[in-house]
Amino acid sequence: MSVNESSEQHAQIEKILDSLDVETTPPLIVRNERDLANLDVNVDAFLLFVHCIKRFPSLIALATTGKRIILTSEEGAAGHILDAYEYLSEYENVTYALTFPEVRRKIRVLKAVKHIKATKVGVFDAGKRSLKEIVWHKNPLLTDKFDTTYINIQDFKRRYQNVDETKAKNLAKAWMSEAEVREPTLEDVTQSARVYLAMKHTIEKMGIDVAYVLWCSQFNSMLGTKMCFAISKLNDVGLLTGCWRGGNLLPMLVLNTVAKKPVFFGEVHMYEEGIISLRHCAVPQTVADCQYVLRRWRDREGTVTGYCNLPEGEVTIVNAGQGDTAVVMQGTVIDSRDLGGENCRTTVWIELEDKTLVPALIGREFAMVYGSYKAEAKDVVTQLGIKVK
Template sequence: MTIHLITFSSALQKQTSIYKMHEVLLSELEKFYTIEIVDYKDLYTLTEDDFKLVFIATGGTEKYFVRNFEFLPQPVILLTNGMQNSLSASLEISYWLQCKGLKSEILHGDIKTIVHRIQIHYNNFEAQKAIRGKRIGVIGTPCSWLIASSVDYLLTKRRWGIEFLNIPIENVTNRYELISDDEVGEQAAIIAGKALACREATPEDMIKAMRVYKAIKQICEKEKLVAITLNCYKLINLLGTTGCLALSLLNDEGILAGCEGDLQSIFTFLAIKAVTGNTPFMANPIQINLKNNEIVFAHCSVSTKLTEQYILRSHFESNTGVSIQGILPTGDITIVKCGGECLDEYFVSSGRLLENTNYVNVCRTQIRVKLDNPADYFLRNPIGNHHMVVLGNYEKQLDAFFASNNCKRAE
């Protein structure tokens, strides 16, 4: 791992003596990283793929920082050991950023603490790189009831570097008609064979659901999509089936797939994957017990790779198609949602999955979880309906990632 230190020093200080002046700090860092000292005047030699920190080497550098601020990485991470009044300059710069509503952090003091914080910022940097330039397909427009889940395409592209691509639902139905039963029959049998049971769904339902899966996958390959969100309810009227199984299988294969055309949720999928490497379960809160700080989440599609076992069911609301009733492992989980039209606010809480429930009048995959943070967030200040459940405790990593991108945490 290479750290490029964008170095600010006063005109009185010769650049050649920077390393010697700060040898104690830099030699300690070199035990963990490759260090490249880059004079701020040579900023143009670095690319967006280079990991950079701002190194305040001396006092009297505030004016140089201000002149070059727009070219510096965000958030601004200031490294200083205090030599030559460098800490004083860092404090002044940090407050200047604060007055402009911008985020910064000063790395100073114990080397272990500095290294720990650098690693967090590097992980965030890598996650941001993983998101930047990605294309998300919006198939069939968002469902009409998602009145608070819209996203401004232009502003989110500026903030995150992602692109939302609108795809007519007819692109799916047209491809669906060209796919024969024979093309998907063998794979449908394999999936059914791995299921613990098959209840309402018929063999004919399986074939139709698999044709939808193959049609959407073809679109993903053609458009180079890393993620899609599908207005699955339009398929019910057009094809007499749902997208639940298709979304499950796409998630199994690493193509992130969410329900109902929910733009904020599919971005949350992308962020979770970038930070943790894991695919989440998208769900509705359906019961909240404030006394026990517990919530039941449910939905009709989940990646089969997240489950210990799964049952093939019909879609709950329409009683058509094929959905997944997944049995998820108990243990640590994290609840996550990034929202707002600019995707600039978020909620995150660790917790524990206590049991898989089996209520009759609820979506098929159901889990009861106990949160580590107050569950009344969902009644006081929720970021919409859908929330993502990721297996494992990643609250600190996700909190650091969203906070580093100037997102506001909902409590």
């Protein structure tokens, strides 16, 4: 091969990689077995462009590294791609993409998995919840599935007690000016602002990526209010923060990472004839750009929650909670209401695309994001070592 031909090949490769938006080590053109010996194996994955029928035994050694391998070629060259896949198909880490959009999708999945594995989770836990129920022991949050740090509650309490009152009140006034306010007073919203500021300071001080409040009722007596609205506002400023028993943490992480959008996280309410309803009291308004209606938490004086009227639209839902299993579904939001009384503040009704998945549900906690991300979410969950139903 002439220098010009080699230079042209490299230029074409760079053009393809630019179009795929892929960060790579310098690309290597493999023409014989010796060329593979120069391949850097200290990478996250291999993207192999197959341009001939010839196979090299070293490809098998590459597959045995366990690193993800994506086989592809110029668009339309299905024969070369599938022939190479037959050669390596016994290895679960080997997959293929017949089109460049599919290559991009698979790379997004790889990036999402890497991001989730590197995510540092900070848990707010006062230690007052009961661990007698077996469900606590079986959810991924409590089984070392994540890089988890437990927040020093006494430090958090001191930060809460030392929040600047003027700063909290000014923040509360700003929140109230942007919302429809029903029962809560300025004093009530100021208390929620104090919780928000203390949580935000704690999260930033510890350098955690995601916060999770394990059953926020543990903190009622310490804070003198509920944490619901503070959690909503943390999500609004891009600090992913969840709440309940831990089962919705994995769904939250997956959907937030894949969609790069805020998520609705909560628990199941009702199910009937292909329609499932989910509810929670902490709902970020950025989930769907809705305006808050400030209400009390289940009509308790001194508390604040924000109702969001979530719009109709296509959504992706992930259900988890027990061990290494998850369910990924697609659906359409058809209604959103504030049911009042002892109900969570926001309830949303979703018509499921495939109601045959309902018997596979494994827990009461869910996360939901607007848009169609079912395929990517399933791939991410699978590559995290979790079975998908």
